[in-house]
Amino acid sequence: xxxxxxxxxxxxxxxxxxxxxxxxxxxxxxxxxxxxxxxxxxxxxxxxxxxxxxxxxxxxxxxxxxxxxxxxxxxxxxxxxxxxxxxxxxxxxxxxxxxxxxxxxxxxxxxxxxxxxxxxxxxxxxxxxxxxxxxxxxxxxxxxxxxxxxxxxxxxxxxxxxxxxxxxxxxxxxxxxxxxxxxxxxxxxxxxx
Numbered sequence: 001x002x003x004x005x006x007x008x009x010x011x012x013x014x015x016x017x018x019x020x021x022x023x024x025x026x027x028x029x030x031x032x033x034x035x036x037x038x039x040x041x042x043x044x045x046x047x048x049x050x051x052x053x054x055x056x057x058x059x060x061x062x063x064x065x066x067x068x069x070x071x072x073x074x075x076x077x078x079x080x081x082x083x084x085x086x087x088x089x090x091x092x093x094x095x096x097x098x099x100x101x102x103x104x105x106x107x108x109x110x111x112x113x114x115x116x117x118x119x120x121x122x123x124x125x126x127x128x129x130x131x132x133x134x135x136x137x138x139x140x141x142x143x144x145x146x147x148x149x150x151x152x153x154x155x156x157x158x159x160x161x162x163x164x165x166x167x168x169x170x171x172x173x174x175x176x177x178x179x180x181x182x183x184x185x186x187x188x189x190x191x192x193x
Contacts, residue, residue, distance in 0.1 A: 149186025
């Protein structure tokens with residue numbers, strides 16, 4: 001039986017939570033992890049809930065599945081990221097600084113955050129002729145939520161009309177471009193991953 005003092009000390013490391021996060025990050029169920037480690041799903045569940053504490057050989061088996069060292073479970077957790085970007089501090093940029101006509105302006109909503117996992121922008125789209133809207137492509141995933149107005153999104157050969165409250169998630173490796181439809185101010189939240 002493990003003493004209360006040792007249990008208290010081990011809980012400081014959050015081994016169960018770290019194990020669970022590793023498993024969920026790989027979209028892996030307890031049964032699948034069980035197959036990789038040779039440990040029962042019931043045992044793995046107890047370890048994740050901190051009902052039991054793993055031995056070093058057990059922890060090493062789990063660490064190998066996720067390609068992490070034992071130190072992963074004993075390093076202190078990084079502090080949560082929290083950054084506030086005040087409206088007055090945001091910087092506004094055109095889609096292309098040397099374009100004859102600006103298709104949209106964007107403001108970074110997360111620029112001070114170090115080691116960002118995604119990028120968030122507030123975009124304001126302008127009315128331009130279809131032949132003047134620039135097309136671009138990039139890696140990752142793009143998500144757009146229309147806050148106001150109407151937007152035309154061209155992705156490859158397809159055109160999609162989006163209105164206030166509509167959202168679209170797409171693969172931005174396909175050449176794509178945007179333009180405002182109508183006279184109403186058109187703004188959107190754009191998230192890139």
